[in-house]
Amino acid sequence: MGSSIDAIQVVTQSDSKSPRESSSGKADESPHGEIAIQEVPKTSWKSYIWDTFDKSPEERRFLFKLDAVNVNNAFVSGMKEDLNLYGNELNYMQTCWTVGYVLGEIPSNILLTRIRPSIWIPTCEVLWSVLTILLTQCKTPTQLYVLRFIIGLAESSFYPGMQYIVGSWYRKDELAKRSCLFHAMGNVGSMVSGYLMAGAHNLDGVQGYQGWQWLFITNTIVSLPIAISGFFFLPDVPEITKAWYFTPEEIALSKKRMELEGRANRAPYTKAKLRRIFSSWHIYMLVLLYILFNNGNGGNTQPAFPLWLKSEGYSVKEINLYPTITEVISVITTLIYAWTSDSLFRGARWPAIVFSGVVKIVAYVSLTIWEIPVAWKWTCFFLCGFGSGISGLSFAWAHELCSDDNEERALVVGAMNEAAYIVQAWLPLLIWQQVEAPRYPKGYSTSIALAVLLIGVAMIIRFLHHREIRFKAPAKVAQV
Structure with a gap:
């Protein structure tokens, strides 16, 4: 019965009419101009490069518009908190944020x-x-503390x-490609924000403002127009969208x-x-899962690599x-995880998560030992970059697991x-x-434990998800 469900095609505007089946596996157009979409999209080798190649011209045009909006917003995401950098004496402001x-x-x-x-x-971005x-x-x-607290509230959206x-x-x-690209483009935005920050400091004394003040002025000049554009370009969600494009x-x-997904x-929130x-x-x-991922990448997010280089006498x-090589590796692996998850593994998110966890275990075990060949130590610091790319996959998995309930x-x-x-x-503060x-010694050894737990939790989620699918399958067959 499962194969019959996979073969179902549904018409976008009228379910009462039967769409013509396309031998290519793409959405086809009925004689009345209605677009047919397959419940489970068929794929060819072209979809391993980019998923829209296997879709109808109508879906390709639609996704092109949607992708353009999302990439623009993702780029800006890095031009936010990265510009608000302070000296150590102002750590309280970071805490307030x-x-x-x-x-x-x-x-x-x-x-x-x-x-x-x-x-x-x-509205939150303009604020x-x-x-x-x-x-x-x-x-x-x-x-400063009060403003930083409110800025944190505004940015939380x-x-x-x-x-x-x-x-x-x-x-x-x-989904994984877009979610991961959104995350990766934020890194590109962070790089650009760094250049803006450096330029702002060169304006020290111009028009009577100090360099740190120009930093905030530059921040607003860049971000405010883009924040305002969100009123015109953010697409809402499909059921209520009024996007003009x-x-x-x-x-x-x-x-x-x-x-179909x-x-x-x-729907309303109820008890x-x-x-x-x-x-x-x-x-x-x-x-x-996300706690273990986010807090298990200390070898990349903490200044571990730079401080080791400093101790070795590098300039x-x-x-x-x-x-920065580790950061480049993070961006590359993020994209690899996204493409393989969507295409090679047919939407499975756990393989990339488990793989990243295994690589982290190898790197952090070696760094915990510490007395290892210098070449291998360099390699381990680079391998830490393999762990940062599964943020988007984690969110993609959450969207799929919670598909039945928008509010959940x-x-x-x-x-x-x-x-x-x-x-x-x-x-x-405790381990780094x-x-x-x-x-x-605490940081690297704790990261091993977090990586092991990450793999374990991913496999538990996979098991629970499969069990959930088995329980839902009879109901879905009955509806068909």
Whole structure:
């Protein structure tokens, strides 16, 4: 019976008419101009390069528009907190930002299920931009702390909110690539923000402003126009979108695509819904998965590599240059994980997660031993870059596991990012203490344990997901 379900085709506008079956496996067009979409898209070798090659011209045009909007937003995501860098004496401001960010994430994602994302997210981004330039006028530490807290609240809407939007538009064979590209393009934005930051410091004294004030002015000049553009370009979610760049036929197409994925529409929060969400394993296991991922990459996120290079007597230029190789590896592996997950593994997310965990175990075991050949130590620091690329896959998996309930999906995505930040706020203080650099005996050994747990949790989620599918299959057959 399963094979018969896979062969079903559904028409975007009228389910009462039978679409013509395409021998190429692509969506076909009926005599009445209606686009047929296969429930399980067939793929050829071309889809391993880019998934739209195997789709109909109508879907290709629709996805091109959608991708263009998402890549633009992803690029800007790196031009945010990266510009707000402070000296060690101002660490309290970073703490205030973190507290605001953590407190805002889950409420923000819940609001996205009630308010149009194209209104809520740009509003928060405009607020973020305006408050950033106001930092130039602060005269006391208290003023800085209050502004930083509110800036954190405003910024909390962006990353989990955009991941929620990405998960509202793409099908299983498309989702990991877009989610991972969104994450990777943020890294590109961070690089550009670094160049802007360097240029802002050269403006010290211009028009009576100091370099750090020009830093915030430049920040707002870059971010405010893009934040405002979100009111016109963010597509909301398919069921309520009013995006001017989509035709009525494309909106109908987007709704049918999500229907075929089992992606639920927005619905009210009720006591029964909340009980169902918090009695499900989804929220607990996915949150745990993301905590283990986010806090298990210390060899990459902490200054471990630069501090070792410094202890070995390398120059300042070399200390800043060589660790960027690890960042390049992170971007490359992020894209490899996305492409193989969507195409080679037919939407399975766990293989890349397990692989990254195994590589981290190899690297961190070696670094825990520490007394290893220098060439291998270099290799291990580069291997740390293999662990940073599964953020998008984790969110893609969450979108798929929570497809049946839109509100659960929004809540889980927000909780994943928030819980990871909560742990990240205190764990490095215990295991990545600067007095233990560059050997970090606690940091590397703890990272081994986190990688082992990451693999274990991924396999448990895989088991629970398969069991869930088996329970749902009879109901799906009955509906057909």
